[in-house]
Amino acid sequence: MKIVQIGTGGWGKNHTRILSQLGVLVAVCDADAERSREYGEKYAVNHYTSIDELLEHEEFDGVFVVTPTSTHTDIATKMIESKKHVFVEKPLTYKSEDGERLVKLAEKNKVILTCGYIERFNPAVDIVKNFLNEKKYGDLVMLEFHRENRMPLHIKDVGIIYDTSVHDIDTANWLFDDMPVVVFARAGQINHEHEDFANIMLGYKNQKTAIISSNWITPKKVRTFSAVCTEAVITSDFISQEVRVEKNQDAEIPRNEKKEPLLLEIESFLGAINGKNELVVKPQQAVNVTKIAEAALLSSQKGVPIYLELK
Numbered sequence: 090m091k092i093v094q095i096g097t098g099g100w101g102k103n104h105t106r107i108l109s110q111l112g113v114l115v116a117v118c119d120a121d122a123e124r125s126r127e128y129g130e131k132y133a134v135n136h137y138t139s140i141d142e143l144l145e146h147e148e149f150d151g152v153f154v155v156t157p158t159s160t161h162t163d164i165a166t167k168m169i170e171s172k173k174h175v176f177v178e179k180p181l182t183y184k185s186e187d188g189e190r191l192v193k194l195a196e197k198n199k200v201i202l203t204c205g206y207i208e209r210f211n212p213a214v215d216i217v218k219n220f221l222n223e224k225k226y227g228d229l230v231m232l233e234f235h236r237e238n239r240m241p242l243h244i245k246d247v248g249i250i251y252d253t254s255v256h257d258i259d260t261a262n263w264l265f266d267d268m269p270v271v272v273f274a275r276a277g278q279i280n281h282e283h284e285d286f287a288n289i290m291l292g293y294k295n296q297k298t299a300i301i302s303s304n305w306i307t308p309k310k311v312r313t314f315s316a317v318c319t320e321a322v323i324t325s326d327f328i329s330q331e332v333r334v335e336k337n338q339d340a341e342i343p344r345n346e347k348k349e350p351l352l353l354e355i356e357s358f359l360g361a362i363n364g365k366n367e368l369v370v371k372p373q374q375a376v377n378v379t380k381i382a383e384a385a386l387l388s389s390q391k392g393v394p395i396y397l398e399l400k
């Protein structure tokens with residue numbers, strides 16, 4: 090299998106390392122000539138600064154798009170029209186209509202389209218997902234997420250909801266195995282040109298809720314979640330990947346092996362191309378995350394709940 094990567098910036102350099110380790114990387118492309126050369130030389134693959142040249146000179150099966158959100162639609166459209174399987178970093182697109190168009194285009198061209206909702210591959214989320222599937226601790230009632238950090242200086246095109254809260258929106262949908270019917274949010278701006286703090290409440294069927302609290306103000310990195318189930322409360326940390334289950338007076342720490350979520354995510358996309366495994370992040374689910382992010386911004390602007398009917 091031959092894979093290329095577009096965008097070798099702050100996050101993309103991790104994909105380049107893993108794709109090279111897996112022996113599938115054939116070329117990189119970054120609009121920044123120095124970066125493109127640096128990673129091309131480091132991993133001994135061809136390097137480009139133009140996507141048209143990449144398409145003209147390289148033969149490949151799939152592509153990773155790891156460029157800023159505002160560029161995702163144009164790049165993904167070109168790649169799908171060239172019949173390549175496409176992995177787009179989160180969020181899939183800035184506007185949900187563009188995402189809907191990409192989903193249809195991928196169906197028409199019979200290629201796989203997916204989006205980098207990496208927390209689905211985090212062993213800490215996976216273990217909780219398995220508990221929920223087995224109903225080991227009863228039914229899931231409420232989720233609460235905290236994702237806090239200093240403001241990332243290089244992200245200019247989107248605010249915290251599209252950049253950060255989307256991870257927890259997708260994880261909430263994944264753990265509830267459902268889509269919310271209502272969104273209520275309050276978001277504001279202190280230092281960034283877009284919103285840099287947000288509290289989002291997602292309402293699912295039967296009064297079940299997820300609360301997503303994100304900010305770019307807290308001086309240290311916090312990424313935690315808790316799941317209130319009918320028979321236990323599960324708390325976890327996305328970073329340490331530790332999980333703690335509290336039931337009655339006792340607490341258990343289930344055995345959980347730490348693994349790199351990005352490696353698992355990339356292997357899963359390659360496996361889906363090969364037909365070895367099912368695609369985990371379905372493109373419509375990624376479009377729904379964008380719709381929920383749009384609803385959160387609108388709810389915050391208008392001060393009202395936004396009702397949704399998601400596919």
Ligand SMILES: NC(=O)c1ccc[n+]([C@@H]2O[C@H](COP(=O)([O-])OP(=O)(O)OC[C@H]3O[C@@H](n4cnc5c(N)ncnc54)[C@H](O)[C@@H]3O)[C@@H](O)[C@H]2O)c1
Pocket residue numbers: 095096097098099100101118119120121124138140155156157158160178179180205207243252
């Ligand atoms: N899953 C995660 O945990 C996670 C973490 C960080 C970033 N991301 C996502 O990854 C993407 C990239 O973020 P980043 O932090 O690496 O950004 P970045 O600005 O550090 O890097 C983006 C790179 O893309 C290049 N680029 C921009 N437009 C291009 C184009 N048209 N053609 C080729 N190259 C182009 C830039 O030169 C730059 O090197 C975003 O979608 C972001 O949301 C995901």
